[in-house]
Every structure is written in C-alpha cells, then in structure tokens.
Amino acid sequence: MNDKSSVVEVGVVAGTPAAAPGRVRAQIKKAPWWLWVGALAVLAPVSISIGALFLRAFGASTTVWDTLFTTRTLRLTGRSFLLTALVTVSAVIIGVAGAWILTRTDLRFKTAWAVAFAMPLVIPSYVIAMTLISSGGPRGLFADLIGLPLPHVTGLIGAWITLTLSTYPYVFLITSAAMHRTDPSLEEAARGLGSTPTRVFRTIVVPQLRPAIGAGALLVALYTLSDFGSVSLMRLDVFTRAIYAQYSGRIDRTPAIVLSIVLMLIAGVIIWGEYRTRGRGAYFSQKPTRPPSVHRLTALKRLGATSFLMVAAGLGAALPIFILLGWALQSVAAGEGFFLSWAAVRGSMTGATLAAIFAMAAAIPIVVLGVRYTSRKTVWLERSVFFVFSLPHLTIAIAVVAFTVRYARPVYQSLLVLVLVYAAIFLAQVTGPARASLLQVNPALEEASRSLGKGTFATLMRVTVPMISKGLLAGGALVFVTTLKELPATLLLSPTGFSTLAVRIWAAADEALYARAASSALILIAVSVLPVYYLSIKPKDLTDR
Amino acid sequence: MKRLTVIALLIALVGAACSTSGGDDSLTVYSGRSEDLVQPLIDRFVEETGIEVAVRYxxxxxxxxxxxxxGSSSPADLFFAQDPASLGTVALAGLFVELPSSITDMVPTRFSDTNGQWVGTSGRARVVVYDGTKVNPSDLPDTEDGFVEAEWSGRxxxxxxxxxxxxxxxAKILSDGEEATLVWLKGMAANSSPTYPKNSPIVAAVNAGEIETGLVNHYYLLRAxxxxxxxxxxxxxxxxPTAGSLVMPAGAGILKSSGNQEAAQTFVECMLGDVAQTACAEEPCE
Incomplete structure (x- = not known):
C-alpha cells in the first residue's frame, strides 16, 4: 500500500513544480527549438481557447454583465464555496484518520484494508451519487432493509456525502505515503517524555504531515468545485450545474461563458489560498531508519477502527458495486438484456488510450525542459501544466467548443481535439512521476551519449526516454483511468456518433433510468481496476531507482 | 467584429468546401430526443436504406x-428536436430548407411550421404526474394555475x-399573456417547487415518494x-384546456448546409412513415 500511495502522490500532486534540487547543475545551454514545439503542442490549443473565451466574454454586451452581478450568482458562489469547504474538511478528516489507522496501529490485514479503503477512487462520483439516490429515501434499499422511512439523499447533504466518499482516497493515499516517510523517532521521543497519543498526533504527526495534507486538501477542493455529474444528479445548484443549465438550456451561450470564467477565477482563488497558507515548513523526506512502532488497539478501539473503515469503503465502493450488480442482474432477469454497447466500450478505450499516449509524448519535452534547461520560461511552462490541470473541465470544454467552431473548423468536433483536451487536462499526472524519474537520472549519462557523437534528439530518444519510461508509464496509466471517468469534456467535445461508457452512464442516470447504466458502469470500474493495480505493484521501480 | 465576420465567413467557405467534397452517402443527425427513444428508429432506417447515420445526442x-x-456550414444534415421552440429558432435563423409538399402533406398543419421549414414527427401532451398512493386526483387543480396555491408548496x-x-x-404566454405567465412562474418559485433538469427525474421522484406531483410530458410515466x-x-x-394541457410536436427539419438533401428527405419521410409511426406509438409511448 505504501508503494501505491507514493505513486499516486507523485502522480497527482507532484504536478506542482518543486524547486529544482541542487545537484542538477545550472544549464546555460539553450534548449533546442523542437523541444518547445513538442512541449506546447498539447498545451497551446487549450490555453489559446481559454484566452479566446476571455476575449469573447469581455466583448459581450453589457446586459450580460448586468445579469452576472445578481443575487443568483452570489448565491451560487456561496453554495459552491460552502460545498467545497464541507467536502474538503470531511475528506481530510476521513483520509487522515484512515491513513493513521493503517500505518500506525496493529490492526490486522492492513494491506487488504488499505486497498478497500482506497477503492472509491475507481468509482466515478456520478455513479456513487446515482446509487446513493436510489438506495436512500422512504422507498429505497436502506429503508427496506431497516424498515424505517428514511429521508432522501439529495441536495447539499447528498452532494456532500457523495463527494466526500469519492475524494477522501486522495487525502488518504497522499498522507499515508507521507506517514511512511516520516521518521518515527520524533513520535517515540514525545511519547517517551509522557505525551498522550492524542497529543503526539496533534503536535508531532500533523505538523509533519502539513504539506501532504495541504496537497490532498487542494486536490479535494478543486475536484469538488469542478465536479459536474454528482451535483447535477443530487440537484444541488452550484456553479457547474448552473453553467451546464445555461449552456444546454439557452440559445445564447454568452451567460454560460461568463459564468464559467467566474468558476475559473474561484479555482484560482483556492490555489492562491493554499499557496499562501503553505508556509515555509521543510518537507521531511529522509528515509525512516526503521518501521514505526505500532499502537496496540484495545478491543473496543479495534472495533471502532474497523467499523470506520468498513463504512467508508462500504458506502464508497462496496455499495455502488453491489447495487450495480443487482441492477444488471435484474434487467437480465427481466429479459431486457445488459444495455451494453460495444461502440461505447470501444470509444472509451480509444479515447483513454490515445489520451494517455498524447500526454506521455507531451510530458517528455516538458520535463526535459524543466529539469535540464531550467529557466524562468520553463518554470512558467510547468506552472501552466498544473494550472490547466486545476481548471474545471466544463470551462475548458466550453472554451474549446467556442474556439474550434469559429476558428478551427476542420478539426471541430473531431476525435483529435477531444484527445488533445484530455491530454492537456491530465498532463500534470504524467509530468509529476516523469519529472521525479528524470531527477534521478545522472546528466553525465546524457553528456556521455552526446560526446560519443549522438545528437540531442538521438540522446533524448535512446538514453533519456528509456531511463524515465517507468515514470511515464505510471503517469500514462493514471491518465487512462481518469480519462475513462471524465464527463463534462466528453459530453461537449465528443465527435458526432462517438459514444463512451461515461456518456452512456450519464445519459441513463440523467433520465433516472439507473438500471440501464449498470453494465456500462461495471465495465468502466473493471477496466479502471487493472491500471490502478499495475500502479500498486510496480511503483518500487519508480521511486527507488 | 467585422473582421471576425470575415474570418467566420472564410472558415464557413472552407467548411462548405469540405462538406461538399465529402459528398458520401451518410447523414449526420443532431437529435434532441433521447437515444433510447430514437436509436431503434434510426437503426431500422439504416437497415432499410443502407444510408449510414451518425447521431449527436x-x-x-x-x-x-x-x-x-x-451557421451555414453546420456538419449536421438534419435537426431532430423535442420541442417546437428549438426548431423555430433554427427556422428563424433561416438555416432550414423549405420541405417539399410530399413531406409536409403527411402531417396535419397544426403540428408543422407554417412556412414548411419543419414537420412534427410525433406528439406529446403536457400532464400532471402524481403519486397515486398520496394524492386523490379529484384534489388536483383544474389548471396549472392551482399549483401556485400554498397547499401545493414544495409538492x-x-x-x-x-x-x-x-x-x-x-404557449402560456400566447394564451394568458406575458404578465399572467410571469406571475405564475414567480408563484411556482415562491412555492418552493423542487426543480429538476428534465421530465424523467420528476417521474422517478414521484415514484420514489420524494414529491407528490410534477408537471411533465405524458409518456415518461408510461415508459417507467x-x-x-x-x-x-x-x-x-x-x-x-390551458397551456398546461398543451399537445406539442417533436419534429425534424433539414438544414440548408446539408450536402445530402435527398437522403435527408428520405429520413424525414421514413420517420413519418407507417412503420416508424407505429413504433413511435408503441415504443416511447407517444
């Protein structure tokens, strides 16, 4: 589990460019132009589209700006912030508590628990929402089981539960990786000096974990803010739902464009807030000398810990899978078939595979520029990778549709654009591990290759790329999994006649025909499990070369 | 703005060139009607005519x-919409061709565009869906205006x-006037009527006991x-009879930009043909 955590951490969070370590010597050499071309090929189309979106909004008539500054926009902003804050706090609490239980106690079957606890990661938030909606309420599954009329799980509460379940694994994976890295001697010293476990946790563990928790919280906040599928199903009016309603329900698209720019600005405020509160604390990255001693749990506490893990993993993973299986069997029993479309399976696989390949290809020049040719320009390049990663997908999709329909008609509604957008959105997931790999490669190897007469390009392809291939592949696998689940960009940018599992699930859930979504959702989950499993068994090669 | 228009025109020209040079036998349909209602009809059309159809839902x-x-270089050949308002907007922009009388004659005039820009392909009625275990139909109001009363608050x-x-x-604006319609809409909002993205979740919510009544089209319940x-x-x-009991057509129109007018006409005729109409009446319950 430790291994898996470290990869996902590298994969997801290390998108934030870290300071280049001292052992990379200062490069005065100029980067070859084709590296820049490669680096910008995927990023530029999305960045230009977003720029054009701003121009279009500012060129809009003043009435649009009048409709923007209304109490409704204010309410949307308030509700979006409220949901984001609630989900972030609860996901952090659950994620950190789980990480502590699974790294610092003597609970048995920790590895199996850890896998189960991280499982909601492979289940799309809209699938969790769908299963919660159908199993809650006075006529739902839970009510039937307990025999009590239960309230409906919708609105703020429903969205809060759904998004907490689908985001706490991020916090869990990042923090437990950090816990494995921290040296237990500090905690032992504190305990030896008479501190209670609670006090040790509060004064020693949490401060050391501050960077990891901050990174996890940022990820959760951005995810919540831009989530579209589950808030729509839960009927909670936040920004994404309002934007989509404006986009799909009106002939005039300008209000949707203006609102999506506001959403982008809110994301910016959150990133800035995290950056400002990050503090100057050093990262404790030294290898612990020995495994931490574990807390012995009393029987009661063991029961508490077990039930805590069981409820989270149960609601976030077991319940959805169980319900989906039930629906699938039900529709087969009723003679309606599986509602499975091979075209959708093909579409999902094609889109996700191409996205992973594009993202890996684009990541190579970006990390080489960032690590080997560090300059102010490359710092900005790496920052923009993370910036695009943090933008709401709905905003990006609206920007790209508006741009291509006007200025890039030959590729409008083409698979190329869809895949480019996927790759740009998830690029940070590859540059993270690829960068970590490249930092471990001694530049002397590349210099040797060049001094033996190979050109820069040949050296890159024959020496550098093979050395960082594992980092690239790990990132590519993450891109594959996240692309499979992606909804808003897929909805808006898919070529005509192109169908994916995510869109089919969404279309059925949107009509409240949940049973029809079951087979597609099950296949999507099954396909996602494999790459995540690959990530969890391979990472040793990535991090400790 | 002028320059943008010029650029747009240039791109439109290039786009038009592309689409005419394409000139194959396939159709692109933009469908506002949902996939499970329409795809079976389209599959049958493909089977019978051999014309390939790509659909954007x-x-x-x-x-x-x-x-x-x-605009004038849309990749779509046909627009298949769920409501007359969407069709009317496209017609107003002058992007539809005038349909030949062989097509318009197949449909009663009250379910088509008066200028022959689009035809209705099926009808749907606005109704109230209600929870039969909680609401007595005799307690339901005579018209939609009754739902702004306090007794229906949140229901x-x-x-x-x-x-x-x-x-x-x-339709309500046409029959009752703008002011009365605005009053009604505000009344519904003030009555904290729960809002949904579309009809089917309302029907599902009634069936799940979440709400007691809902304003929807008739066939979603039949499907459920x-x-x-x-x-x-x-x-x-x-x-x-008021706007609340409106019967409205879903319909189709052919775009001027279509490079495949003949196949597009065949498509519309097929949707109006006996087989499709029977399927229409049986499958989506319209």
Missing part, C-alpha cells in the same frame, strides 16, 4: 444553439430549464411503468 436547445454557432416538481417546459411557457409495472405514479390531464 444532446438537449434540443443545446443543439439549436450549436447549429446557430455553426410539485418542475423542470424549468427543459425544452418542453419552455415550450409550455411560450413499462419497466416496472409496480410504480405508484399516475397521469392526470387538466380538466380545463
């Missing part, structure tokens, strides 16, 4: 907006952004009942 007004943005689901609700609002005959929802037709 989305909301009707979404697709109308898309067609307006694409009636609506889909204010949905195309068919908008068409109903347009076909899947699960045990559902508690029932349809109620207003006793007094």
């Amino acid at each position: 989305a909301g009707s007004s979404d697709l109308a907006a898309t067609i307006l943005e694409e 009636t689901g609506i889909a204010p952004t949905n195309g068919s609700f908008l068409a109903f609002v347009a 009942l076909a899947e699960n005959p045990g559902e508690v929802g029932e349809n109620f037709f207003f006793t007094v």
Whole structure:
C-alpha cells in the first residue's frame, strides 16, 4: 500500500513544480527549438481557447454583465464555496484518520484494508451519487432493509456525502505515503517524555504531515468545485450545474461563458489560498531508519477502527458495486438484456488510450525542459501544466467548443481535439512521476551519449526516454483511468456518433433510468481496476531507482 | 467584429468546401430526443436504406444553439428536436430548407411550421404526474394555475430549464399573456417547487415518494411503468384546456448546409412513415 500511495502522490500532486534540487547543475545551454514545439503542442490549443473565451466574454454586451452581478450568482458562489469547504474538511478528516489507522496501529490485514479503503477512487462520483439516490429515501434499499422511512439523499447533504466518499482516497493515499516517510523517532521521543497519543498526533504527526495534507486538501477542493455529474444528479445548484443549465438550456451561450470564467477565477482563488497558507515548513523526506512502532488497539478501539473503515469503503465502493450488480442482474432477469454497447466500450478505450499516449509524448519535452534547461520560461511552462490541470473541465470544454467552431473548423468536433483536451487536462499526472524519474537520472549519462557523437534528439530518444519510461508509464496509466471517468469534456467535445461508457452512464442516470447504466458502469470500474493495480505493484521501480 | 465576420465567413467557405467534397452517402443527425427513444428508429432506417447515420445526442436547445454557432456550414444534415421552440429558432435563423409538399402533406398543419421549414414527427401532451398512493386526483387543480396555491408548496416538481417546459411557457404566454405567465412562474418559485433538469427525474421522484406531483410530458410515466409495472405514479390531464394541457410536436427539419438533401428527405419521410409511426406509438409511448 505504501508503494501505491507514493505513486499516486507523485502522480497527482507532484504536478506542482518543486524547486529544482541542487545537484542538477545550472544549464546555460539553450534548449533546442523542437523541444518547445513538442512541449506546447498539447498545451497551446487549450490555453489559446481559454484566452479566446476571455476575449469573447469581455466583448459581450453589457446586459450580460448586468445579469452576472445578481443575487443568483452570489448565491451560487456561496453554495459552491460552502460545498467545497464541507467536502474538503470531511475528506481530510476521513483520509487522515484512515491513513493513521493503517500505518500506525496493529490492526490486522492492513494491506487488504488499505486497498478497500482506497477503492472509491475507481468509482466515478456520478455513479456513487446515482446509487446513493436510489438506495436512500422512504422507498429505497436502506429503508427496506431497516424498515424505517428514511429521508432522501439529495441536495447539499447528498452532494456532500457523495463527494466526500469519492475524494477522501486522495487525502488518504497522499498522507499515508507521507506517514511512511516520516521518521518515527520524533513520535517515540514525545511519547517517551509522557505525551498522550492524542497529543503526539496533534503536535508531532500533523505538523509533519502539513504539506501532504495541504496537497490532498487542494486536490479535494478543486475536484469538488469542478465536479459536474454528482451535483447535477443530487440537484444541488452550484456553479457547474448552473453553467451546464445555461449552456444546454439557452440559445445564447454568452451567460454560460461568463459564468464559467467566474468558476475559473474561484479555482484560482483556492490555489492562491493554499499557496499562501503553505508556509515555509521543510518537507521531511529522509528515509525512516526503521518501521514505526505500532499502537496496540484495545478491543473496543479495534472495533471502532474497523467499523470506520468498513463504512467508508462500504458506502464508497462496496455499495455502488453491489447495487450495480443487482441492477444488471435484474434487467437480465427481466429479459431486457445488459444495455451494453460495444461502440461505447470501444470509444472509451480509444479515447483513454490515445489520451494517455498524447500526454506521455507531451510530458517528455516538458520535463526535459524543466529539469535540464531550467529557466524562468520553463518554470512558467510547468506552472501552466498544473494550472490547466486545476481548471474545471466544463470551462475548458466550453472554451474549446467556442474556439474550434469559429476558428478551427476542420478539426471541430473531431476525435483529435477531444484527445488533445484530455491530454492537456491530465498532463500534470504524467509530468509529476516523469519529472521525479528524470531527477534521478545522472546528466553525465546524457553528456556521455552526446560526446560519443549522438545528437540531442538521438540522446533524448535512446538514453533519456528509456531511463524515465517507468515514470511515464505510471503517469500514462493514471491518465487512462481518469480519462475513462471524465464527463463534462466528453459530453461537449465528443465527435458526432462517438459514444463512451461515461456518456452512456450519464445519459441513463440523467433520465433516472439507473438500471440501464449498470453494465456500462461495471465495465468502466473493471477496466479502471487493472491500471490502478499495475500502479500498486510496480511503483518500487519508480521511486527507488 | 467585422473582421471576425470575415474570418467566420472564410472558415464557413472552407467548411462548405469540405462538406461538399465529402459528398458520401451518410447523414449526420443532431437529435434532441433521447437515444433510447430514437436509436431503434434510426437503426431500422439504416437497415432499410443502407444510408449510414451518425447521431449527436444532446438537449434540443443545446443543439439549436450549436447549429446557430455553426451557421451555414453546420456538419449536421438534419435537426431532430423535442420541442417546437428549438426548431423555430433554427427556422428563424433561416438555416432550414423549405420541405417539399410530399413531406409536409403527411402531417396535419397544426403540428408543422407554417412556412414548411419543419414537420412534427410525433406528439406529446403536457400532464400532471402524481403519486397515486398520496394524492386523490379529484384534489388536483383544474389548471396549472392551482399549483401556485400554498397547499401545493414544495409538492410539485418542475423542470424549468427543459425544452418542453419552455415550450409550455411560450404557449402560456400566447394564451394568458406575458404578465399572467410571469406571475405564475414567480408563484411556482415562491412555492418552493423542487426543480429538476428534465421530465424523467420528476417521474422517478414521484415514484420514489420524494414529491407528490410534477408537471411533465405524458409518456415518461408510461415508459417507467413499462419497466416496472409496480410504480405508484399516475397521469392526470387538466380538466380545463390551458397551456398546461398543451399537445406539442417533436419534429425534424433539414438544414440548408446539408450536402445530402435527398437522403435527408428520405429520413424525414421514413420517420413519418407507417412503420416508424407505429413504433413511435408503441415504443416511447407517444
């Protein structure tokens, strides 16, 4: 589990460019132009589209700006912030508590628990929402089981539960990786000096974990803010739902464009807030000398810990899978078939595979520029990778549709654009591990290759790329999994006649025909499990070369 | 702005060149009607005619907006919409061709565009769906106006952004006037009527006991009942004819930019033909 955590951490969070370590010597050499071309090929189309979106909004008539500054926009902003804050706090609490239980106690079957606890990661938030909606309420599954009329799980509460379940694994994976890295001697010293476990946790563990928790919280906040599928199903009016309603329900698209720019600005405020509160604390990255001693749990506490893990993993993973299986069997029993479309399976696989390949290809020049040719320009390049990663997908999709329909008609509604957008959105997931790999490669190897007469390009392809291939592949696998689940960009940018599992699930859930979504959702989950499993068994090669 | 227009025109020209040079035998349909209602009809069309059809499914007004943005070089050959308002918007922009009388004659004039820009392919009625276990139909109001009363507070689901609700609002404006319609809309909002993105979740919410009544199109309940005959929802037709009991057509039009007018006409004829109409009446229960 430790291994898996470290990869996902590298994969997801290390998108934030870290300071280049001292052992990379200062490069005065100029980067070859084709590296820049490669680096910008995927990023530029999305960045230009977003720029054009701003121009279009500012060129809009003043009435649009009048409709923007209304109490409704204010309410949307308030509700979006409220949901984001609630989900972030609860996901952090659950994620950190789980990480502590699974790294610092003597609970048995920790590895199996850890896998189960991280499982909601492979289940799309809209699938969790769908299963919660159908199993809650006075006529739902839970009510039937307990025999009590239960309230409906919708609105703020429903969205809060759904998004907490689908985001706490991020916090869990990042923090437990950090816990494995921290040296237990500090905690032992504190305990030896008479501190209670609670006090040790509060004064020693949490401060050391501050960077990891901050990174996890940022990820959760951005995810919540831009989530579209589950808030729509839960009927909670936040920004994404309002934007989509404006986009799909009106002939005039300008209000949707203006609102999506506001959403982008809110994301910016959150990133800035995290950056400002990050503090100057050093990262404790030294290898612990020995495994931490574990807390012995009393029987009661063991029961508490077990039930805590069981409820989270149960609601976030077991319940959805169980319900989906039930629906699938039900529709087969009723003679309606599986509602499975091979075209959708093909579409999902094609889109996700191409996205992973594009993202890996684009990541190579970006990390080489960032690590080997560090300059102010490359710092900005790496920052923009993370910036695009943090933008709401709905905003990006609206920007790209508006741009291509006007200025890039030959590729409008083409698979190329869809895949480019996927790759740009998830690029940070590859540059993270690829960068970590490249930092471990001694530049002397590349210099040797060049001094033996190979050109820069040949050296890159024959020496550098093979050395960082594992980092690239790990990132590519993450891109594959996240692309499979992606909804808003897929909805808006898919070529005509192109169908994916995510869109089919969404279309059925949107009509409240949940049973029809079951087979597609099950296949999507099954396909996602494999790459995540690959990530969890391979990472040793990535991090400790 | 002028320069933008010029650029747009240039791109439109290039786009037009592309689409005519393409000239194959396939059709691109933008469908505002949902996939499970329409795809079986389209599959049958493909089987019978051998013409390939690619369909883009989305909301009707979404697709109308898309067609307006694409303008005279839309990749779509046909627009198949759920409500007259979306069709009317595209017709107003002058992007539809005038349909030949061989097609328009197949449809009663009250379900088609007066200028022959689009034809209705099926009809749907606005109704009240209600929870048969909680509501007595005799307690339901005679018209939609009754739902703004305090006794219905929070009990009636609506889909204010949905195309068919908008068409109903347009009809209400025509019959009751703008002011009365605004008063009604404000009344519904003040009555904290729960809002949904479209009709089917309202029907599902009634069946799940989440709300008691909802303003929807008639066939969503029929579809839900076909899947699960045990559902508690029932349809109620207003006793007094108003906009609330509107019958509106879903329809189709052919775009001027289509490079395949003949196949597009065959498609519309096929949708109006006996087989499709029977399927229409049996499958989506329209």
